[in-house]
């Protein structure tokens with residue numbers, strides 16, 4: 001309960017975006033209002049084929065990538081597991097794999113599991129000035145490096161990595177490149193036709209404005225990833241072996257139709273609003289928030305020039321959880337505090353204590369940014385009397 005019922009200000013869009021465009025909610029309701037109809041799966045003449053709609057719309061949005069090379073999964077974590085496990089399934093001998101200190105546990109944990117099983121040797125590429133440079137990647141390569149998995153956009157610092165330059169280096173060495181685009185798809189242009197990446201992972205519930213439970217990946221050459229899950233596809237049903245064609249190779253069981261409908265509507269909203277317009281507003285609000293927070297000497301901002309609408313900070317002398325608590329209880333502002341699933345990054349920036357993250361979206365108003373900045377500055381000014389010292 002919030003004592004004075006201040007209007008809710010949601011600044012946790014890097015975790016999951018909210019609110020959703022009204023058409024996303026309408027699409028979910030519509031998708032459930034009629035029996036599902038999916039080509040090959042369920043006979044019927046009513047309703048929309050949300051699978052094809054979402055695949056076509058998303059592939060256009062991601063630069064015109066071939067739609068059949070876009071695979072739907074449960075989320076970005078699911079996609080990364082399928083790709084990493086499927087790539088390593090094809091390797092007979094232990095090989096060297098790289099990821100970065102910016103990365104999320106969705107990348108770190110699958111890789112550490114394989115390291116524990118002695119299937120890979122894992123090294124972590126450090127970051128400097130909030131980013132992983134192509135030179136740092138080059139310097140970390142070993143003669144038997146077979147795979148690099150890394151984030152496109154940091155979910156804590158908001159920095160976007162130069163995956164084009166990194167991909168060019170890796171491809172010169174014949175090294176496979178999987179990119180985690182959970183934080184970038186829907187925020188910045190991504191042209192998969194053109195980018196030198198082997199696989200690019202997305203999630204539906206963040207910048208693409210869909211709902212949790214739907215994600216996917218783009219895969220350039222299907223033969224490079226062995227399928228690791230098998231089951232019904234609604235196609236070639238006499239065969240007791242799972243189809244190997246795309247995208248059935250990786251899609252199993254009943255699809256998340258409401259999630260697909262929501263994703264298609266989210267992408268339609270982004271197209272109609274225009275990514276350039278969305279980016280312009282995000283940049284303006286992010287710069288405003290950073291400028292305001294910098295007015296208090298005891299606020300430490302970890303990346304003062306983020307490429308994404310993500311601002312990570314701590315207030316000296318106040319635990320980040322306490323800042324989040326006061327923001328929520330005193331101001332009805334939803335931020336995210338703690339480790340943000342990026343343990344190596346936190347070790348580097350805040351000694352593993354964690355930080356406060358605020359992340360506006362297209363739906364955040366300038367007035368909400370002003371109120372949030374005022375609230376954070378007030379907490380900083382009262383830092384001495386705030387409960388809990390860091």
Ligand SMILES: Cc1ncc(COP(=O)(O)O)c(C=O)c1O
Pocket residue numbers: 014015074075076077078104106151153154155180182183202203204215
């Ligand atoms: C960089 C990054 N990668 C992966 C994920 C996991 O995304 P999902 O919840 O779709 O599995 C997140 C979500 O927080 C993220 O920020």
